[in-house]
Each structure stands twice: as C-alpha cells, then as structure tokens.
Amino acid sequence: MKKFNIALLCTLFLLASCTPSVQDDEDKVVQKEEEPTGQPSIVPTYKLSEDDYRVVLPYRTSKARGATTNQIANRLDIDEVEQGLMRHSKEYFDPNEVYFEEGQYLDLDTVYSWINELNPKVEEGSEKEVYEDNPRYLSHILEQNFIKRNEDSVELVGLSIGLALKSQYRFQTEIGGTYYYKNIPKADMLEKGREVAQTVLERVRQMEGLQNIPIMIAIYREEERGSAVPGNFVAKTFIEQGEMSIDDWEGIEEDYILFPSNEAEEKYFDDAQIVNTFGVEVAEFFPNYVGFIGEGFYVNEQLQKLTIEVPIEFNGKAEIVGFAQYTYGLVKDKFPNNYDIEIQITSSEKLEAYIYREAGKENPVVHLFD
Incomplete structure (x- = not known):
C-alpha cells in the first residue's frame, strides 16, 4: 500500500x-x-x-x-x-x-x-x-x-x-x-x-x-x-x-493488519466486516472501482487508526468531487468514531482526495487536490 x-x-x-x-x-x-x-x-x-x-x-x-x-x-x-x-x-x-x-x-x-x-x-x-x-x-x-x-x-x-x-x-x-x-x-x-x-x-x-x-x-x-x-x-x-x-x-502489544485478509478475519472479525461493507458500498456506487487496500493499527487489540486507499480512474473533476462526497457519507455512517480513520482516494497519477476523521469527532475533514 x-x-x-x-x-x-x-x-x-x-x-x-x-x-x-x-x-x-x-x-x-x-x-x-x-x-x-x-x-x-x-x-x-x-x-x-x-x-x-x-x-x-x-x-x-x-x-x-x-x-x-x-x-x-x-x-x-x-x-x-x-x-x-x-x-x-x-x-x-x-x-x-x-x-x-x-x-x-x-x-x-x-x-x-x-x-x-x-x-x-x-x-x-x-x-x-x-x-x-x-x-x-x-x-x-x-x-x-x-x-x-x-x-x-x-x-x-x-x-x-x-x-x-x-x-x-x-x-x-x-x-x-x-x-x-x-x-x-x-x-x-x-x-x-x-x-x-x-x-x-x-x-x-x-x-x-x-x-x-x-x-x-x-x-x-x-x-x-x-x-x-x-x-x-x-x-x-x-x-x-x-x-x-x-x-x-x-x-x-502493537499490530498492523492488512484489510482484506484472512488474518483480519481471524483476529478482528467485526472490524473486517465493517471494512468489507465499505468496499461493497463503493463498488455499487462507482463502476470503475476495482478494490481497496486497508491497514489497521492496533494497540492492545484495540483499533487506533484505520487507513484505506481506494485507487480509481476518473474521467473528470466532477467524478472526483462526487466520489469524495459519497465516501464522506460512508465514513460518517459506517465507521465507529472511536479510532482515527483516513481515506486516500488515488488515481494512477496522484492523490486525488483525502478524508480524515479524528477519533471522537463526528465529521470528517475533506481535502480535494488540484
């Protein structure tokens, strides 16, 4: 990743x-x-x-x-x-x-x-x-x-x-x-x-x-x-x-876990299911979506930070904005707010958008790159 x-x-x-x-x-x-x-x-x-x-x-x-x-x-x-x-x-x-x-x-x-x-x-x-x-x-x-x-x-x-x-x-x-x-x-x-x-x-x-x-x-x-x-x-x-x-x-007691993976399913089943659901929701929204790569950082078996990279090929700025808005909603609706979460939306050329929510906060911060 x-x-x-x-x-x-x-x-x-x-x-x-x-x-x-x-x-x-x-x-x-x-x-x-x-x-x-x-x-x-x-x-x-x-x-x-x-x-x-x-x-x-x-x-x-x-x-x-x-x-x-x-x-x-x-x-x-x-x-x-x-x-x-x-x-x-x-x-x-x-x-x-x-x-x-x-x-x-x-x-x-x-x-x-x-x-x-x-x-x-x-x-x-x-x-x-x-x-x-x-x-x-x-x-x-x-x-x-x-x-x-x-x-x-x-x-x-x-x-x-x-x-x-x-x-x-x-x-x-x-x-x-x-x-x-x-x-x-x-x-x-x-x-x-x-x-x-x-x-x-x-x-x-x-x-x-x-x-x-x-x-x-x-x-x-x-x-x-x-x-x-x-x-x-x-x-x-x-x-x-x-x-x-x-x-x-x-x-x-620290651990970095790859999502999706068998290790994630075995060690942290509930978190793995939430992340997998995120992938399913994204696939339904965007036809060019091919998958994601996630990384969870755990301390004493408690998730501290989740980072997800979503690589997609876009045909214009409007698609990027729309997808970022949709992903923003998924972060709010699907993920608990007791850990940091970071979504990196990338194309083959660069980082297109970045969404971040600090643990304990309700609303993520979004940045779109020119």
Missing part, C-alpha cells in the same frame, strides 16, 4: 481545520553546549500539534544518514521504525518540554561496525545449515536525540535507540547463488534483541557526553520483505541516567 508522508497529511488537515499550536516563547539563537559540532541552533516556536515534537533548527540530519534505507528491506518498516520510535519516546521525553533531533552520536561507520560485530559470524562458503543456525538477526540501530532549552543554552536530556531485528532471514551460500529464507521465531528474536540492547547500552555509555543521559531502548520486529504492512515494536526499556545495565523490559 502506498505510504503518504504523514507530516504532509497532518499539514493539510491543519490547514483545513485549525491553526498550529503557538508557544509563548520567541525563537532564540542559542549555543548547544552538548552538541558534537557545537553549532548554534534556533528553537522554533510552532509545532503541528500538542502531540508532536518541535525540531531544532537549522535541521541536522542523522550522523548515520542512509543507514536505515540500506539496512531495512521493507519500505514500510523503514517508515514505522522511525515514526514508532518517536511515538514510544513520548512516554519518557515529553514533547511539551523537549525538542527532537536526529541522532548525532552514532555515525555511519559506528552503526555498520556494531551491526556486523553483534551479528553471528559465518565463514563465506559455509553450508546452508550453518547459515540457518546463525542468522543475522540485527538489521539496524537507530538513534534519536531529545534536547532541552535552558536560559542561554540547550542540552541533550534524552536518547532513544531502536533495534530493528528480522522476522525472516534471507541469505546466499555463494555470491550470485540462490536466495534461501529462514523464519525467525519471535521468542528467539526477543532473546537476541535483549542481548544486543545490553551491549549497545554499555558501548553508548562509553561515548563522550552520554555517560549520564537517560536512554530508552526499543526492539522492533520487521515484517517479511514483500509484506503489505509494516512490522511493529515488541518491547522497550528505560535506563536512568548513569545506569549500566537493563533490569527489565516492558512488552509492547
């Missing part, structure tokens, strides 16, 4: 319905004493909503920029590991008190070398069984920083680290040879993830400026390479400043 930039969609929603939150503090140029580069930063006044982090300007990209796309095979996993880590960080680093910055401590060479060192070693040319018994569990190490502004400076006050591990290991026994696949049980992945987390913590604590910084570490389980939905975070832990060991882990 196509993944549209969530920041863009949130912006459209805000333009259609409200203005951004305004902070009382004016923008201020400050010296970042804890920054590796020591460059001045401007802390912005505005953010899109109370739930979002403000970012430090001028924006600095991660010191390990490019590693995520190189290390994680599924595009949906790439998006979710970054956005999900930020989402879980909010439990420990309040968006109303701190600012977000991409990782500035683990550079590209460090990330790649740690991944290689923390994965099992297999001699090139080994038998297939050797690869199967020693899968490369760890795909990526993602760092995010959280900054607090003081009276005349800013400082690092928190660090989040996401560890992306595989659910399926793909390997070759020789260069250019056949690809083999080995599924990795969740329990095995979690065991390895906890081991990796302890080692990463010890190494991070040895880095200058990070000895006494609170750290959140979360374990992400990737989906298979061709999956139509992303994987999810499965465990997290918080390490207080100065601590060198991980005492316990908190399980995370």
Whole structure:
C-alpha cells in the first residue's frame, strides 16, 4: 500500500481545520553546549500539534544518514521504525518540554561496525545449515536525540535507540547463488534483541557526553520483505541516567493488519466486516472501482487508526468531487468514531482526495487536490 508522508497529511488537515499550536516563547539563537559540532541552533516556536515534537533548527540530519534505507528491506518498516520510535519516546521525553533531533552520536561507520560485530559470524562458503543456525538477526540501530532549552543554552536530556531485528532471514551460500529464507521465531528474536540492547547500552555509555543521559531502548520486529504492512515494536526499556545495565523490559502489544485478509478475519472479525461493507458500498456506487487496500493499527487489540486507499480512474473533476462526497457519507455512517480513520482516494497519477476523521469527532475533514 502506498505510504503518504504523514507530516504532509497532518499539514493539510491543519490547514483545513485549525491553526498550529503557538508557544509563548520567541525563537532564540542559542549555543548547544552538548552538541558534537557545537553549532548554534534556533528553537522554533510552532509545532503541528500538542502531540508532536518541535525540531531544532537549522535541521541536522542523522550522523548515520542512509543507514536505515540500506539496512531495512521493507519500505514500510523503514517508515514505522522511525515514526514508532518517536511515538514510544513520548512516554519518557515529553514533547511539551523537549525538542527532537536526529541522532548525532552514532555515525555511519559506528552503526555498520556494531551491526556486523553483534551479528553471528559465518565463514563465506559455509553450508546452508550453518547459515540457518546463525542468522543475522540485527538489521539496524537507530538513534534519536531529545534536547532541552535552558536560559542561554540547550542540552541533550534524552536518547532513544531502536533495534530493528528480522522476522525472516534471507541469505546466499555463494555470491550470485540462490536466495534461501529462514523464519525467525519471535521468542528467539526477543532473546537476541535483549542481548544486543545490553551491549549497545554499555558501548553508548562509553561515548563522550552520554555517560549520564537517560536512554530508552526499543526492539522492533520487521515484517517479511514483500509484506503489505509494516512490522511493529515488541518491547522497550528505560535506563536512568548513569545506569549500566537493563533490569527489565516492558512488552509492547502493537499490530498492523492488512484489510482484506484472512488474518483480519481471524483476529478482528467485526472490524473486517465493517471494512468489507465499505468496499461493497463503493463498488455499487462507482463502476470503475476495482478494490481497496486497508491497514489497521492496533494497540492492545484495540483499533487506533484505520487507513484505506481506494485507487480509481476518473474521467473528470466532477467524478472526483462526487466520489469524495459519497465516501464522506460512508465514513460518517459506517465507521465507529472511536479510532482515527483516513481515506486516500488515488488515481494512477496522484492523490486525488483525502478524508480524515479524528477519533471522537463526528465529521470528517475533506481535502480535494488540484
């Protein structure tokens, strides 16, 4: 399923319905004493909503920029590991008190070398069984920083680290040879993830400026390479400043479900029936309709957000307007309002219309694209 930039969609929603939150503090140029580069930063006044982090300007990209796309095979996993880590960080680093910055401590060479060192070693040319018994569990190490502004400076006050591990290991026994696949049980992945987390913590604590910084570490389980939905975070832990060991882990019950699918029918039958009814109603209205793709995000088995993409070929603007109006009515009449719902109406060329309703609201917001 196509993944549209969530920041863009949130912006459209805000333009259609409200203005951004305004902070009382004016923008201020400050010296970042804890920054590796020591460059001045401007802390912005505005953010899109109370739930979002403000970012430090001028924006600095991660010191390990490019590693995520190189290390994680599924595009949906790439998006979710970054956005999900930020989402879980909010439990420990309040968006109303701190600012977000991409990782500035683990550079590209460090990330790649740690991944290689923390994965099992297999001699090139080994038998297939050797690869199967020693899968490369760890795909990526993602760092995010959280900054607090003081009276005349800013400082690092928190660090989040996401560890992306595989659910399926793909390997070759020789260069250019056949690809083999080995599924990795969740329990095995979690065991390895906890081991990796302890080692990463010890190494991070040895880095200058990070000895006494609170750290959140979360374990992400990737989906298979061709999956139509992303994987999810499965465990997290918080390490207080100065601590060198991980005492316990908190399980995370999150799930991304594809609609329509057998898994949706088996796990969330009622939701699957509502979504299927939506498809039937659309098919009755529009002769060019060929199907939809839906994605549900669940936390503790409760639907939090439903996203549906409806690809249709239109013959004019009037058709788009009419279909958007009809879909607006379906959202109001067919779907409960206890979760966010997002409908993306697309053609082969672009996103034609976007309908969004926030949980608890009665009326959706509609945006038509020129």
